[in-house]
Amino acid sequence: MIRRVRLISGLVLFGYVLQHLINHGIGIFSLSAMETARPVLQAPFGNPIGQMLLYGAFLVHISLAFHSLYVRRTFRAMQRAEIVQLLAGLSIPPLLALHIIGTRVLDTFYGSDPSYAWLLSIYFEYDVWVGVRQMAVLAVAWIHGCLGLYYWLSTKEFWGRYSRFLMLAAVLVPFYSYTGAWSAGREVAALSQDPGYVDSMFRSVNPPPWEAVEFLYQVENGFLAGYAVLVVLVLIAGQCRKIIERQRGMVQISYDRGQEIHVPEGMSILEASRLHNIPHASVCGGRGRCSTCRVKILSGLDFIDPPSPEELSVLGRIAAAPDVRLACQARPQVSRVRISRLLPPTATARDGFAKPGYLQGEEIEIAVLFADIRNFTGLSEHRLPYDVVFLLNRYSDAMGRSIEEAGGYLDKFVGDGVMALFGVGMEDKKHAAEQALEAARLISERIEEMNAALEDELESPLRVGIGVHVGPAIVGEMGYGRCVQLTAIGDTVNMASRLEGLTKSIGTPLVVSGEVADLCGLDSACYRDVETEIRGRDGLMRVCGVSDLSLLPECEVKEDGGEPYRSDPALGF
Numbered sequence: 001m002i003r004r005v006r007l008i009s010g011l012v013l014f015g016y017v018l019q020h021l022i023n024h025g026i027g028i029f030s031l032s033a034m035e036t037a038r039p040v041l042q043a044p045f046g047n048p049i050g051q052m053l054l055y056g057a058f059l060v061h062i063s064l065a066f067h068s069l070y071v072r073r074t075f076r077a078m079q080r081a082e083i084v085q086l087l088a089g090l091s092i093p094p095l096l097a098l099h100i101i102g103t104r105v106l107d108t109f110y111g112s113d114p115s116y117a118w119l120l121s122i123y124f125e126y127d128v129w130v131g132v133r134q135m136a137v138l139a140v141a142w143i144h145g146c147l148g149l150y151y152w153l154s155t156k157e158f159w160g161r162y163s164r165f166l167m168l169a170a171v172l173v174p175f176y177s178y179t180g181a182w183s184a185g186r187e188v189a190a191l192s193q194d195p196g197y198v199d200s201m202f203r204s205v206n207p208p209p210w211e212a213v214e215f216l217y218q219v220e221n222g223f224l225a226g227y228a229v230l231v232v233l234v235l236i237a238g239q240c241r242k243i244i245e246r247q248r249g250m251v252q253i254s255y256d257r258g259q260e261i262h263v264p265e266g267m268s269i270l271e272a273s274r275l276h277n278i279p280h281a282s283v284c285g286g287r288g289r290c291s292t293c294r295v296k297i298l299s300g301l302d303f304i305d306p307p308s309p310e311e312l313s314v315l316g317r318i319a320a321a322p323d324v325r326l327a328c329q330a331r332p333q334v335s336r337v338r339i340s341r342l343l344p345p346t347a348t349a350r351d352g353f354a355k356p357g358y359l360q361g362e363e364i365e366i367a368v369l370f371a372d373i374r375n376f377t378g379l380s381e382h383r384l385p386y387d388v389v390f391l392l393n394r395y396s397d398a399m400g401r402s403i404e405e406a407g408g409y410l411d412k413f414v415g416d417g418v419m420a421l422f423g424v425g426m427e428d429k430k431h432a433a434e435q436a437l438e439a440a441r442l443i444s445e446r447i448e449e450m451n452a453a454l455e456d457e458l459e460s461p462l463r464v465g466i467g468v469h470v471g472p473a474i475v476g477e478m479g480y481g482r483c484v485q486l487t488a489i490g491d492t493v494n495m496a497s498r499l500e501g502l503t504k505s506i507g508t509p510l511v512v513s514g515e516v517a518d519l520c521g522l523d524s525a526c527y528r529d530v531e532t533e534i535r536g537r538d539g540l541m542r543v544c545g546v547s548d549l550s551l552l553p554e555c556e557v558k559e560d561g562g563e564p565y566r567s568d569p570a571l572g573f
Contacts, residue, residue: 002064013054013057014148015044021173026180027181027185028176035115066231072238085144085147093227095137095140114205115201117201118202118205139174142174153166155289155290160349248334251336255278256341261276266331268328287328289352291315291317291352292348295326295342296321296340297323299338300335305331305333307326311329364424364475366422368422368469368488368492370497371417371420374463398449403420409421409424412487420439424486430520432470434519436516437516437520440510443549444549465503466503468511469495470516472491473488474490475488509547510546510549513541528544528545
């Protein structure tokens with residue numbers, strides 16, 4: 001509930017800051033345009049209901065900030081972005097105090113009508129320090145709001161697609177605003193050289209008497225002193241609470257890799273990890289949104305408070321087991337708790353989304369294709385590096401397009417070798433095998449096209465050896481850091497690789513296992529059976545050598561055959 005209220009109140013305040021920045025930016029055109037747009041842009045907050053919403057959101061948000069300050073067990077466990085967001089949020093009220101007093105209070109009690117011309121004349125002519133403060137508070141509020149939006153939106157699935165545009169907007173909006181304010185300020189400074197303009201401007205504003213201005217400065221000083229005292233009292237109260245918690249007892253947290261730490265009761269598992277410099281993923285900054293900090297409770301689950309409805313919602317989104325908790329929300333009581341972190345410290349927001357079983361790790365029936373250029377070393381050893389790279393890129397393009405058009409997933413390139421998976425995300429190994437053979441046929445066609453296009457540059461035509469096998473394999477996202485990708489391991493993968501190697505001894509461009517030939521119903525006229533030994537397998541194995549790949553039947557991707565895995569470059573995977 002607190003998280004939702006903080007988000008809603010923050011969005012209201014962010015909208016208020018955004019409309020101010022947009023209004024300032026209109027000063028690029030002229031001061032009059034800036035003034036004309038003001039009542040339109042400020043209309044949502046220029047009425048009694050809007051003002052109640054704005055001031056209510058401000059009071060709620062700052063109250064929750066003090067609550068967050070009070071309940072925080074340690075500041076050493078905070079990430080840099082969290083520290084910046086916290087300091088920016090706490091600095092907004094003192095920076096904003098004079099502006100609120102100089103606009104809202106003067107309007108309410110003295111009937112003044114502050115205009116942009118009057119305010120900019122103060123900022124640029126009479127009290128530059130006040131102008132610096134006003135420009136600074138907009139920047140601080142914008143940074144605070146953008147960090148809050150980042151922690152919220154980065155847990156959404158669309159973030160990867162639109163993050164670059166949102167980041168660009170986060171930079172361009174304040175730049176646009178300050179450029180407009182500077183342009184309008186210079187215009188006011190030039191107009192202020194005319195005493196008649198200054199007199200007319202002040203009459204339209206109806207400024208308060210000087211005694212009232214001095215009183216308002218005293219009000220500001222009193223607010224700043226009271227605010228500082230309040231911050232100190234909250235910090236002292238938080239320290240007192242920590243002392244009381246330590247007296248109640250300590251919690252022992254054991255990790256799956258052997259680390260063991262002791263922390264006061266009431267501290268979350270994530271805070272405990274950070275406090276003791278134990279790497280722990282948390283994309284949303286410990287706000288219970290992303291699920292990347294999730295842990296498996298190996299023992300001591302009964303000594304942890306039950307999850308809140310918000311935590312249950314996040315855990316339900318990823319279909320978590322009953323013994324899985326969010327480390328940022330789980331607070332062990334006095335006892336021993338043993339946990340296992342389920343994601344590496346390098347986890348990204350994408351890891352917090354619900355994933356199909358095959359991405360998390362699953363044994364499924366797939367077809368695997370291996371392909372390799374014959375005698376590539378001989379082709380490349382007398383060529384310039386540029387020529388070798390050019391040839392490999394043409395080859396990679398031909399292979400990649402063939403595999404994807406057939407409905408497969410390009411697993412990896414290793415030099416001139418290729419590994420591809422078919423049937424991932426589907427439940428039909430027959431269709432997976434047919435897709436693999438379709439890819440082999442397309443590869444053969446594309447290689448012939450390359451040979452024709454590069455006839456004058458190649459001493460001999462390119463020849464490719466392809467091996468295809470079908471069977472069970474463990475499929476999942478594997479790797480480290482940014483090198484995590486979908487791949488497969490197991491005997492089926494090994495067999496496909498060894499079938500590709502057999503193309504040399506059998507003397508055909510394609511070798512498939514007997515199971516693939518039977519599943520696809522290949523015409524016996526287009527292949528020849530061979531009984532041969534395969535390293536790693538007892539006894540003889542039936543394999544089929546295909547000499548003419550153009551005789552392979554064409555395969556169409558079925559509409560109801562399942563949704564094959566596709567990488568999404570916009571999301572970074």
